[in-house]
Amino acid sequence: MFERYLRQVEVLGFEGQEKLRRAKVVVVGVGGLGSVVSLYLTAAGVGELVLVDNGYLELSNLNRQILYNEEDLGKPKALTAAEKLSKLNSEVRVRGIQADVGSEEVVDEVRSATLVIDCLDNWRSRLILDKIAWDSKKPLIHGGISEFYGQVTTIVPEVTTCLKCLLGIDEKVREEKPPQVLGPTPGVVGAIEAMEAIKYLTGRGELLINKLLVIDLKRMEFTTLKIFGRENCTC
Numbered sequence: 001m002f003e004r005y006l007r008q009v010e011v012l013g014f015e016g017q018e019k020l021r022r023a024k025v026v027v028v029g030v031g032g033l034g035s036v037v038s039l040y041l042t043a044a045g046v047g048e049l050v051l052v053d054n055g056y057l058e059l060s061n062l063n064r065q066i067l068y069n070e071e072d073l074g075k076p077k078a079l080t081a082a083e084k085l086s087k088l089n090s091e092v093r094v095r096g097i098q099a100d101v102g103s104e105e106v107v108d109e110v111r112s113a114t115l116v117i118d119c120l121d122n123w124r125s126r127l128i129l130d131k132i133a134w135d136s137k138k139p140l141i142h143g144g145i146s147e148f149y150g151q152v153t154t155i156v157p158e159v160t161t162c163l164k165c166l167l168g169i170d171e172k173v174r175e176e177k178p179p180q181v182l183g184p185t186p187g188v189v190g191a192i193e194a195m196e197a198i199k200y201l202t203g204r205g206e207l208l209i210n211k212l213l214v215i216d217l218k219r220m221e222f223t224t225l226k227i228f229g230r231e232n233c234t235c
Protein backbone atom coordinates (compact mmCIF):
# COMPACT_ATOMS: atom_id res chain seq x y z
CA MET A 1 0.00 0.00 0.00
CA PHE A 2 2.84 2.36 0.81
CA GLU A 3 4.70 1.71 -2.44
CA ARG A 4 2.65 4.49 -4.00
CA TYR A 5 3.88 6.91 -1.35
CA LEU A 6 7.48 5.66 -1.25
CA ARG A 7 8.90 8.97 -2.40
CA GLN A 8 7.12 11.03 0.25
CA VAL A 9 6.92 8.88 3.41
CA GLU A 10 10.45 9.76 4.48
CA VAL A 11 9.43 13.42 4.41
CA LEU A 12 6.02 12.99 6.05
CA GLY A 13 6.73 9.91 8.17
CA PHE A 14 4.27 7.01 8.33
CA GLU A 15 2.27 8.95 10.90
CA GLY A 16 2.09 11.91 8.50
CA GLN A 17 0.88 9.65 5.71
CA GLU A 18 -1.69 8.20 8.09
CA LYS A 19 -2.86 11.73 8.97
CA LEU A 20 -3.44 12.39 5.26
CA ARG A 21 -5.39 9.15 4.96
CA ARG A 22 -7.65 10.11 7.86
CA ALA A 23 -8.37 13.60 6.50
CA LYS A 24 -11.44 14.81 4.69
CA VAL A 25 -10.80 17.80 2.44
CA VAL A 26 -13.47 19.86 0.71
CA VAL A 27 -12.24 21.62 -2.44
CA VAL A 28 -14.62 24.36 -3.55
CA GLY A 29 -14.26 25.24 -7.22
CA VAL A 30 -12.84 22.69 -9.64
CA GLY A 31 -11.51 25.05 -12.27
CA GLY A 32 -7.91 26.16 -12.77
CA LEU A 33 -6.94 26.14 -9.09
CA GLY A 34 -9.17 23.20 -8.15
CA SER A 35 -7.73 21.03 -10.94
CA VAL A 36 -4.24 21.36 -9.52
CA VAL A 37 -5.21 21.18 -5.85
CA SER A 38 -7.36 18.07 -6.32
CA LEU A 39 -4.78 16.28 -8.49
CA TYR A 40 -2.01 16.74 -5.93
CA LEU A 41 -4.18 15.87 -2.92
CA THR A 42 -5.48 12.74 -4.64
CA ALA A 43 -1.95 11.72 -5.60
CA ALA A 44 -0.71 12.41 -2.06
CA GLY A 45 -3.27 10.03 -0.54
CA VAL A 46 -5.79 12.23 1.26
CA GLY A 47 -8.47 9.88 2.60
CA GLU A 48 -11.59 11.65 1.41
CA LEU A 49 -11.92 14.43 -1.13
CA VAL A 50 -15.15 16.30 -1.83
CA LEU A 51 -15.23 18.50 -4.94
CA VAL A 52 -17.81 21.27 -5.20
CA ASP A 53 -18.63 23.11 -8.44
CA ASN A 54 -21.87 24.07 -10.13
CA GLY A 55 -20.32 24.61 -13.58
CA TYR A 56 -20.15 22.71 -16.85
CA LEU A 57 -16.96 22.47 -18.86
CA GLU A 58 -16.58 25.10 -21.58
CA LEU A 59 -13.96 25.35 -24.31
CA SER A 60 -12.56 28.56 -22.79
CA ASN A 61 -11.75 26.60 -19.59
CA LEU A 62 -9.17 24.40 -21.28
CA ASN A 63 -6.30 26.92 -21.31
CA ARG A 64 -5.87 26.29 -17.57
CA GLN A 65 -8.20 23.60 -16.17
CA ILE A 66 -5.78 20.74 -16.69
CA LEU A 67 -7.99 18.04 -15.20
CA TYR A 68 -10.21 18.04 -18.30
CA ASN A 69 -9.95 17.45 -22.04
CA GLU A 70 -12.07 18.08 -25.15
CA GLU A 71 -14.18 14.96 -24.53
CA ASP A 72 -15.45 16.58 -21.31
CA LEU A 73 -16.97 19.68 -22.95
CA GLY A 74 -20.49 20.27 -21.66
CA LYS A 75 -20.10 17.81 -18.79
CA PRO A 76 -20.64 18.77 -15.11
CA LYS A 77 -17.23 19.64 -13.72
CA ALA A 78 -17.53 18.32 -10.16
CA LEU A 79 -18.73 14.87 -11.27
CA THR A 80 -16.28 14.62 -14.18
CA ALA A 81 -13.39 15.65 -11.94
CA ALA A 82 -14.32 13.03 -9.33
CA GLU A 83 -14.43 10.30 -12.00
CA LYS A 84 -10.98 11.22 -13.31
CA LEU A 85 -9.36 11.51 -9.89
CA SER A 86 -10.68 8.08 -8.85
CA LYS A 87 -8.63 6.63 -11.69
CA LEU A 88 -5.50 8.40 -10.42
CA ASN A 89 -5.80 6.92 -6.92
CA SER A 90 -8.51 4.37 -6.12
CA GLU A 91 -7.54 4.50 -2.42
CA VAL A 92 -9.01 8.01 -2.16
CA ARG A 93 -12.77 8.35 -1.71
CA VAL A 94 -13.53 11.13 -4.18
CA ARG A 95 -17.01 12.59 -4.53
CA GLY A 96 -18.26 15.40 -6.72
CA ILE A 97 -21.09 17.71 -5.69
CA GLN A 98 -22.72 19.69 -8.49
CA ALA A 99 -24.08 22.53 -6.36
CA ASP A 100 -23.78 26.19 -5.38
CA VAL A 101 -21.36 27.09 -2.60
CA GLY A 102 -24.12 28.13 -0.20
CA SER A 103 -26.24 24.98 -0.60
CA GLU A 104 -27.18 22.88 2.42
CA GLU A 105 -25.30 19.90 0.99
CA VAL A 106 -22.06 21.90 0.94
CA VAL A 107 -22.60 23.21 4.47
CA ASP A 108 -23.00 19.60 5.69
CA GLU A 109 -19.79 18.53 3.93
CA VAL A 110 -17.83 21.43 5.45
CA ARG A 111 -19.13 20.61 8.94
CA SER A 112 -17.57 17.14 8.79
CA ALA A 113 -14.38 18.23 6.98
CA THR A 114 -10.83 18.41 8.30
CA LEU A 115 -9.94 21.25 5.93
CA VAL A 116 -11.60 23.44 3.30
CA ILE A 117 -9.83 24.87 0.25
CA ASP A 118 -10.99 27.95 -1.64
CA CYS A 119 -10.40 27.48 -5.37
CA LEU A 120 -13.10 29.94 -6.41
CA ASP A 121 -12.90 32.71 -8.98
CA ASN A 122 -15.16 35.38 -7.48
CA TRP A 123 -15.52 37.18 -4.15
CA ARG A 124 -19.27 36.76 -3.87
CA SER A 125 -18.96 32.95 -3.60
CA ARG A 126 -15.74 33.21 -1.64
CA LEU A 127 -17.36 35.29 1.13
CA ILE A 128 -20.17 32.71 1.37
CA LEU A 129 -17.57 29.93 1.73
CA ASP A 130 -15.60 32.00 4.25
CA LYS A 131 -18.69 32.32 6.43
CA ILE A 132 -19.58 28.63 6.18
CA ALA A 133 -16.04 27.55 7.12
CA TRP A 134 -15.82 30.16 9.91
CA ASP A 135 -19.21 29.23 11.42
CA SER A 136 -18.21 25.53 11.30
CA LYS A 137 -14.81 26.36 12.89
CA LYS A 138 -12.97 24.75 9.97
CA PRO A 139 -9.64 25.94 8.60
CA LEU A 140 -9.76 27.47 5.13
CA ILE A 141 -6.91 27.80 2.67
CA HIS A 142 -7.59 30.75 0.39
CA GLY A 143 -6.14 31.10 -3.10
CA GLY A 144 -6.95 33.67 -5.74
CA ILE A 145 -5.59 34.44 -9.19
CA SER A 146 -5.75 37.01 -11.97
CA GLU A 147 -3.59 37.35 -15.08
CA PHE A 148 0.02 36.85 -13.87
CA TYR A 149 -0.85 37.30 -10.20
CA GLY A 150 -1.95 35.22 -7.25
CA GLN A 151 -2.29 35.17 -3.48
CA VAL A 152 -2.56 32.54 -0.76
CA THR A 153 -3.30 32.68 2.95
CA THR A 154 -4.53 30.21 5.57
CA ILE A 155 -7.43 30.96 7.89
CA VAL A 156 -7.58 29.06 11.18
CA PRO A 157 -10.52 29.91 13.50
CA GLU A 158 -9.38 31.07 16.93
CA VAL A 159 -5.91 31.82 15.52
CA THR A 160 -6.67 34.27 12.69
CA THR A 161 -9.67 36.44 11.85
CA CYS A 162 -12.03 35.31 9.10
CA LEU A 163 -10.89 35.86 5.49
CA LYS A 164 -13.21 38.84 5.01
CA CYS A 165 -11.75 40.67 8.01
CA LEU A 166 -8.19 39.51 7.37
CA LEU A 167 -8.12 40.99 3.88
CA GLY A 168 -10.55 43.82 4.66
CA ILE A 169 -12.97 42.79 1.93
CA ASP A 170 -16.11 44.90 1.68
CA GLU A 171 -19.43 43.03 1.93
CA LYS A 172 -20.66 44.96 -1.09
CA VAL A 173 -17.73 43.79 -3.19
CA ARG A 174 -18.52 44.64 -6.80
CA GLU A 175 -19.05 41.67 -9.07
CA GLU A 176 -16.13 41.67 -11.41
CA LYS A 177 -16.21 39.91 -14.73
CA PRO A 178 -14.22 36.63 -14.63
CA PRO A 179 -10.48 37.45 -14.52
CA GLN A 180 -8.13 36.90 -17.42
CA VAL A 181 -5.82 34.03 -16.50
CA LEU A 182 -2.73 32.45 -18.02
CA GLY A 183 -2.65 28.69 -17.36
CA PRO A 184 0.56 28.54 -15.31
CA THR A 185 -0.85 31.06 -12.77
CA PRO A 186 -3.37 28.59 -11.27
CA GLY A 187 -0.67 25.93 -11.73
CA VAL A 188 1.68 27.77 -9.37
CA VAL A 189 -0.96 29.05 -6.95
CA GLY A 190 -2.86 25.73 -6.85
CA ALA A 191 0.36 23.83 -6.13
CA ILE A 192 1.06 26.21 -3.23
CA GLU A 193 -2.46 25.68 -1.86
CA ALA A 194 -1.99 21.89 -2.10
CA MET A 195 1.37 22.14 -0.31
CA GLU A 196 -0.20 24.30 2.39
CA ALA A 197 -2.94 21.65 2.79
CA ILE A 198 -0.45 18.79 3.11
CA LYS A 199 1.52 20.78 5.69
CA TYR A 200 -1.61 21.63 7.68
CA LEU A 201 -2.85 18.02 7.66
CA THR A 202 0.49 16.48 8.64
CA GLY A 203 1.71 19.23 10.99
CA ARG A 204 4.86 19.81 8.94
CA GLY A 205 6.53 23.15 8.20
CA GLU A 206 5.19 26.67 8.66
CA LEU A 207 1.81 27.81 7.45
CA LEU A 208 0.66 31.09 5.91
CA ILE A 209 -1.15 32.01 9.13
CA ASN A 210 -1.56 35.79 9.43
CA LYS A 211 0.58 35.98 6.31
CA LEU A 212 -0.45 36.74 2.75
CA LEU A 213 1.78 35.28 0.07
CA VAL A 214 1.62 37.60 -2.94
CA ILE A 215 2.78 36.04 -6.19
CA ASP A 216 3.80 38.20 -9.15
CA LEU A 217 4.71 35.89 -12.02
CA LYS A 218 5.20 38.81 -14.38
CA ARG A 219 8.29 39.89 -12.43
CA MET A 220 8.83 36.49 -10.76
CA GLU A 221 8.53 38.01 -7.32
CA PHE A 222 7.10 36.22 -4.28
CA THR A 223 6.38 38.47 -1.27
CA THR A 224 5.05 37.42 2.13
CA LEU A 225 3.15 40.16 3.94
CA LYS A 226 2.31 39.95 7.64
CA ILE A 227 -1.36 40.72 8.10
CA PHE A 228 -3.53 40.76 11.18
CA GLY A 229 -6.86 41.98 9.86
CA ARG A 230 -9.51 44.08 11.56
CA GLU A 231 -9.26 43.87 15.31
CA ASN A 232 -13.02 43.87 15.72
CA CYS A 233 -13.75 40.68 13.75
CA THR A 234 -17.06 39.64 15.24
CA CYS A 235 -18.05 37.30 12.46
Ligand SMILES: [Zn+2]
Binding pocket: 161, 162, 163, 164, 165, 166, 233, 234, 235
Ligand atom coordinates in the same frame (compact mmCIF):
# COMPACT_ATOMS: atom_id res chain seq x y z
ZN1 LIG B 1 -14.45 38.50 10.51
